[in-house]
Amino acid sequence: MSKQNLPLDPRLNLCAEMVRAGCKLADIGTDHAYLPCALAQAGKISSALACDINKKPLESGVETINRCDVGDIVKARLSNGLEQVSPDECDDIVIAGMGGELICSIIEKAPWLKIEEKHLILQPMTRSETLRSYLYQNGFEIKLEQAVESDRRLYTVMLAVYSGSVKNPTELESRVGALKPLQRPLDKQYLDKVINSLKKKQEGLTLGGDLSAAKKLSCLITEIEKYTTGGQL
């Protein structure tokens, strides 16, 4: 079988960049297993578990592993979240392309992630504010967060590490995380998108007569706008 080089789209590529060189990787919800296979081909990881809860995606994962000829490094495994993964099998854990709430529940069921040696690379498709809030309230620090454009959509990718310092984030902190809108134009664009969607929600609340909720949202919008133009958290 001929070896095929696997290009990653910008979203998965940013996840891949946050993976530490030489680490043991677990890719949870791997689907086609593009991420672990590309990293194995690049010689960046020592091993990878490509995990998925569903058989069909895992079969595509196995096809990719075979096509790329990286079966010595990447193993496919049927697993609900990290249930079938033991702590000594991974240093870095990628959970990408899932809803923020599902990512929270996967982390919650694996308390062994709460040591600073483990790195979580998380890419929520929805409810990123719920995920950030969960991380802060459970002693994780968001060490790095960056927005990325893929297929004309904006995504956020975060690197979270356990520090043991538990905090109740403000609404603003949950919305902006560790994005750096003054340093990175894409982070600013991502937050502008957040602001626009909150404005639509606020209009809906106003039309529906829930003026107190609309006012609260309006304050949050102003706070995010200030932050993206130079304000402090």
Ligand SMILES: C[S@@+](CC[C@H](N)C(=O)[O-])C[C@H]1O[C@@H](n2cnc3c(N)ncnc32)[C@H](O)[C@@H]1O
């Ligand atoms: C949209 S795909 C994302 C694929 C890839 N991670 C990416 O970001 O391009 C989501 C995958 O997560 C899998 N999945 C959903 N819930 C899961 C769970 N609890 N544990 C493991 N995999 C799960 C689905 O079967 C699906 O293959």
